[in-house]
Amino acid sequence: MKKILAVIGITVIMSLVGAIAGCAAGPGEGEEGQGEVQLELVEWGIQHTRGPATYNSVAYKEFAQIISDRTNGGFKITIYDSKGLNIPWEEGLESVSSGAVPIFGTPTSYMAGSNSFFLAESLAGMITSVEAHSLYTSSLFDLRAKVLDQYNVTELAHWPFDKQVWASSKPLPTLEDIKGTRIRVSSADLSYVIDGIGGLPISMAFNEIYVAMQRGAMDGFVTGVGAMHGISAWEVADYLTDMTMSQAGEILMVNDEAYAALPDSYRQVLQEETFAFQQRMYYLTKTKELEEQAFLISQGMTYVAPSQELRDAITEVGTAYWSKWAQDGGPDAKAAFQIAQQLGYAK
Numbered sequence: 001m002k003k004i005l006a007v008i009g010i011t012v013i014m015s016l017v018g019a020i021a022g023c024a025a026g027p028g029e030g031e032e033g034q035g036e037v038q039l040e041l042v043e044w045g046i047q048h049t050r051g052p053a054t055y056n057s058v059a060y061k062e063f064a065q066i067i068s069d070r071t072n073g074g075f076k077i078t079i080y081d082s083k084g085l086n087i088p089w090e091e092g093l094e095s096v097s098s099g100a101v102p103i104f105g106t107p108t109s110y111m112a113g114s115n116s117f118f119l120a121e122s123l124a125g126m127i128t129s130v131e132a133h134s135l136y137t138s139s140l141f142d143l144r145a146k147v148l149d150q151y152n153v154t155e156l157a158h159w160p161f162d163k164q165v166w167a168s169s170k171p172l173p174t175l176e177d178i179k180g181t182r183i184r185v186s187s188a189d190l191s192y193v194i195d196g197i198g199g200l201p202i203s204m205a206f207n208e209i210y211v212a213m214q215r216g217a218m219d220g221f222v223t224g225v226g227a228m229h230g231i232s233a234w235e236v237a238d239y240l241t242d243m244t245m246s247q248a249g250e251i252l253m254v255n256d257e258a259y260a261a262l263p264d265s266y267r268q269v270l271q272e273e274t275f276a277f278q279q280r281m282y283y284l285t286k287t288k289e290l291e292e293q294a295f296l297i298s299q300g301m302t303y304v305a306p307s308q309e310l311r312d313a314i315t316e317v318g319t320a321y322w323s324k325w326a327q328d329g330g331p332d333a334k335a336a337f338q339i340a341q342q343l344g345y346a347k
Helices: 002-024 055-070 089-098 108-113 116-121 130-139 141-149 188-196 206-214 225-230 256-261 264-298 308-328 331-342
Strands: 042-047 075-080 103-107 153-160 164-168 182-185 200-203 220-223 239-246 249-255 302-304
Touching: 042 103, 055 075, 055 264, 075 264, 089 103, 089 108, 089 153, 089 249, 103 108, 108 116, 108 249, 116 130, 116 331, 130 141, 130 153, 130 264, 130 331, 141 153, 141 331, 153 256, 153 264, 182 188, 188 200, 188 239, 188 308, 206 220, 220 239, 225 264, 239 264, 239 308, 249 256, 249 264, 264 302, 308 331
Parallel strands: 042 075, 182 200, 182 220, 239 302
Antiparallel strands: 103 249, 153 249, 164 220, 164 239
């Protein structure tokens, strides 16, 4: 009888050891029916608009690595800088909507070709700081989600794009200084504002700016301080005027079907990490802009503070432009402009 009990005891102990070993085995390491379920490998690619040396690219790649680490390599995201997937920036929304790519990162202004509502985040002359952008675009969330839903797309993260300031061959602190000044701009709204305050807006490809300034074909240009660094703006422009023309947004969006098809655990990780990524990008936008501005000054550019008269004039002209845009743009555009008015950004 004792021998029988001993055998039973050993059998029970061996069964428990086997069960514990099975639970401890990694995905696919246990016998059939034991251990963790091996999830399928999911591989996505994210194209974004910045170059490989930018803080944006570094942050994206850290984000992708964290997701890989948290899913034990099961969810792999490859970051493609600039046009690494050969998708024109203006076609990002349509590419995600159609399912051609599952996910995409882009400034929201590039989505305006698909729907003019996305110009609502720019509001040149009205939204002129990271803080204003944060409050305004947070207030736009439900409206933006409704518009994105028409495209079978969900917003995963949203943060400010680089503020657009001035580099010039002469100081531009006042309205009088702006009169007759030739300034390169990148959009119709900025062109309207520059014209409205007495300047001469010039449309030109970004890669032509350096030579045009070098040859004296224009007096200044509007772009982000990071972009100024990228083209060595201090070599052709002596002054940096801290007049933020606009503070637009940048978005990371996902196709709804691709999102729903993710294993639950992967989707949870993606939700958590995109929220952390969004917070990180807000922080970096503020700190890196200050660092870039300090670098430009260290290279010899002179910092110029705009007069209050100039700030007020730009807001007034900008408000007139966006008021007309809202009237012509339909109910969503009107709702976005009304939110800006309620927050006190219209003049």
